[in-house]
Amino acid sequence: MGKQAAAQAITPELRRWIVEQAQAGHSAPVVLQSMLDAGWDEAVATEAMESTLREHLEGVAREQGLPPAVPVPDLAIDDSPTVLDAGDRAVSVLMALAMPRVVVLGNLLSPEECDALIEAARPRMARSLTVATRTGGEEVNDDRTSDGMFFQRGETELVQRIEARIARLLGWPVENGEGLQVLHYRPGAEYKPHYDYFDPAEPGTPTILKRGGQRVGTLVMYLNTPEKGGGTTFPDIHLEVAPQRGHAVFFSYERPHPSTRTLHGGAPVIAGEKWIATKWLREREFR
Numbered sequence: 001m002g003k004q005a006a007a008q009a010i011t012p013e014l015r016r017w018i019v020e021q022a023q024a025g026h027s028a029p030v031v032l033q034s035m036l037d038a039g040w041d042e043a044v045a046t047e048a049m050e051s052t053l054r055e056h057l058e059g060v061a062r063e064q065g066l067p068p069a070v071p072v073p074d075l076a077i078d079d080s081p082t083v084l085d086a087g088d089r090a091v092s093v094l095m096a097l098a099m100p101r102v103v104v105l106g107n108l109l110s111p112e113e114c115d116a117l118i119e120a121a122r123p124r125m126a127r128s129l130t131v132a133t134r135t136g137g138e139e140v141n142d143d144r145t146s147d148g149m150f151f152q153r154g155e156t157e158l159v160q161r162i163e164a165r166i167a168r169l170l171g172w173p174v175e176n177g178e179g180l181q182v183l184h185y186r187p188g189a190e191y192k193p194h195y196d197y198f199d200p201a202e203p204g205t206p207t208i209l210k211r212g213g214q215r216v217g218t219l220v221m222y223l224n225t226p227e228k229g230g231g232t233t234f235p236d237i238h239l240e241v242a243p244q245r246g247h248a249v250f251f252s253y254e255r256p257h258p259s260t261r262t263l264h265g266g267a268p269v270i271a272g273e274k275w276i277a278t279k280w281l282r283e284r285e286f287r
């Protein structure tokens with residue numbers, strides 16, 4: 001059995017040893033097991049590994065000139081639950097990837113909620129604009145051939161309910177969310193692969209960041225099920241999420257950089273149509 005946790009200090013020597021093990025190609029479970037075999041308390045060993053490797057990777061990233069990592073929203077799925085309590089609803093976990101963080105959820109929205117969102121959005125749809133990082137304004141973008149609209153945060157009782165559910169699931173304040181965006185794709189419409197964070201190299205980005213900082217996470221909720229096509233694709237990781245009504249895909253990005261491998265897009269709708277609601281999460285309060 002391990003020594004008393006209180007008696008076990010995470011020393012610089014231990015940190016150096018952990019980094020050496022990782023550099024020698026030993027996987028995290030193997031390194032952890034050898035620490036346990038040597039008498040380390042499991043909680044202390046896990047914390048030592050996590051904090052050491054996080055700091056080490058952050059140092060390597062900084063040396064490579066990457067922007068610093070920031071905290072991101074996430075789901076409480078460390079112990080592999082099949083169902084999450086979203087307050088007013090039991091949401092299923094259908095697939096989870098750690099790096100990049102991508103989680104597919106089932107039953108996030110009821111069929112009635114999906115229909116009600118579509119009907120509330122329908123009269124307000126216009127050709128989608130994207131945020132123009134060159135200027136900080138908005139512009140029509142040929143990469144995005146859908147129609148869209150934004151709800152104000154908390155605009156209706158339904159929007160409020162969904163936003164509260166999302167905040168609870170992701171452990172991220174409602175105030176840090178942008179207003180819900182609803183998008184409608186007709187056959188042939190698509191959203192070419194892109195990143196949701198704002199490119200730090202673009203001149204308009206500092207203006208955009210004044211409203212709540214960077215985007216750090218995205219939740220795409222499917223409001224209907226197209227007959228064919230319309231999946232959400234992640235080209236870097238060869239993943240395509242099927243658009244099923246009431247399901248959602250969440251992903252996060254701890255720095256505004258392609259190394260997050262969160263390149264994604266809406267594949268062309270081949271038959272039928274596609275409706276989604278997207279919630280973007282910011283670092284801070286979005287006003």
Ligand SMILES: O=C(O)CCC(=O)C(=O)O
Nearest residue numbers: 191220231232265266278
């Ligand atoms: O249509 C999709 O599946 C993806 C939508 C998307 O990338 C976005 O709204 O930022």
Ligand SMILES: [Fe+2]
Nearest residue numbers: 194195196264
């Ligand atoms: Fe996106």
